[in-house]
Amino acid sequence: MAEKSTYKTKQREELISYLEATPATHITVSDVCDYFKAKGKPIGTTTVYRQLEKMVDEGLVQKYILDGKASACFEYTGGDSNNRDVSCFHCKCEKCGKLIHLHCDEIAAIEAHLYEHHNFKLNPLRTVFYGLCEECAKAV
Amino acid sequence: MAEKSTYKTKQREELISYLEATPATHITVSDVCDYFKAKGKPIGTTTVYRQLEKMVDEGLVQKYILDGKASACFEYTGGDSNNRDVSCFHCKCEKCGKLIHLHCDEIAAIEAHLYEHHNFKLNPLRTVFYGLCEECAKAV
DNA sequence: TTGCGTGCAAAGGTTTTGCATGGCA
DNA sequence: TGCCATGCAAAACCTTTGCACGCAA
Numbered sequence: 001m002a003e004k005s006t007y008k009t010k011q012r013e014e015l016i017s018y019l020e021a022t023p024a025t026h027i028t029v030s031d032v033c034d035y036f037k038a039k040g041k042p043i044g045t046t047t048v049y050r051q052l053e054k055m056v057d058e059g060l061v062q063k064y065i066l067d068g069k070a071s072a073c074f075e076y077t078g079g080d081s082n083n084r085d086v087s088c089f090h091c092k093c094e095k096c097g098k099l100i101h102l103h104c105d106e107i108a109a110i111e112a113h114l115y116e117h118h119n120f121k122l123n124p125l126r127t128v129f130y131g132l133c134e135e136c137a138k139a140v
Numbered sequence: 141m142a143e144k145s146t147y148k149t150k151q152r153e154e155l156i157s158y159l160e161a162t163p164a165t166h167i168t169v170s171d172v173c174d175y176f177k178a179k180g181k182p183i184g185t186t187t188v189y190r191q192l193e194k195m196v197d198e199g200l201v202q203k204y205i206l207d208g209k210a211s212a213c214f215e216y217t218g219g220d221s222n223n224r225d226v227s228c229f230h231c232k233c234e235k236c237g238k239l240i241h242l243h244c245d246e247i248a249a250i251e252a253h254l255y256e257h258h259n260f261k262l263n264p265l266r267t268v269f270y271g272l273c274e275e276c277a278k279a280v
Numbered sequence: 281t282t283g284c285g286t287g288c289a290a291a292g293g294t295t296t297t298g299c300a301t302g303g304c305a
Numbered sequence: 306t307g308c309c310a311t312g313c314a315a316a317a318c319c320t321t322t323g324c325a326c327g328c329a330a
């Protein structure tokens with residue numbers, strides 16, 4: 001998308017390694033900073049924000065703003081768009097905060113439906129379904 | 141839901157009037173404050189937060205946290221639960237920010253599907269579909 | 281009168297910006 | 306060398322909390 005020149009710095013590589021090691025997970029900026037601080041090689045908060053923002057532009061990372069938490073969450077979705085899992089939907093439990101990754105053709109079909117019948121081009125990567133997970137629904 | 145005693149104050153009535161006058165719109169706390177400040181009768185930020193939070197508990201208002209904006213958005217959905225439109229889905233254009241209200245049985249069906257096949261009890265009022273609206277999709 | 285509502289001030293968190301330094305190409 | 310990246314400090318926001326006063330019931 002945005003074709004900005006990008007340097008290969010040590011911080012950027014460390015960050016990408018960390019993201020690759022935690023797939024299908026929503027992490028916050030402070031998660032990242034805490035991790036590297038605990039590891040003994042802290043990365044400045046500013047740098048994390050700027051690198052993540054850049055990766056969002058590059059399509060390597062998705063940004064979510066989830067209910068319940070004030071802070072933004074990021075998820076590494078990989079650089080290879082051919083290999084990317086585009087039929088993955090996210091369900092977020094309103095009660096326990098659990099994040100569920102869902103693979104379902106039937107749900108994927110609504111993407112086509114929205115486009116054909118409502119002229120709306122859905123972005124599955126950025127869409128989150130809110131509701132109650134199995135355990136929390138039972139507990140009610 | 142929560143049965144708290146609620147006083148009928150002037151600020152609360154003004155706030156409800158404003159919300160009723162702007163249906164199907166996502167407004168932020170600062171929108172509200174700016175409006176009443178411009179009108180010459182400012183309402184304290186704290187009061188707006190607390191009243192909106194209370195209305196969320198009462199089911200009068202829905203709270204959304206939208207991507208792109210860090211601040212929370214609120215939408216008046218009316219007090220009469222019989223009259224409330226529960227089959228209404230929201231689509232938010234990532235580009236122009238337009239909010240589209242959608243009535244569609246086919247999409248409503250995935251609510252049942254999620255429940256039956258994935259044990260996930262969807263909350264349609266809190267779920268927002270992200271993507272591109274017709275105009276913005278064309279413009280790409 | 282009782283108790284909730286209001287709003288100012290202040291605190292807590294997250295995110296952004298300015299600027300000097302350091303590192304990649 | 307030129308330009309981008311880094312990270313500290315500070316600023317800009319959004320949201321919550323404490324507290325004294327005002328108003329509804």
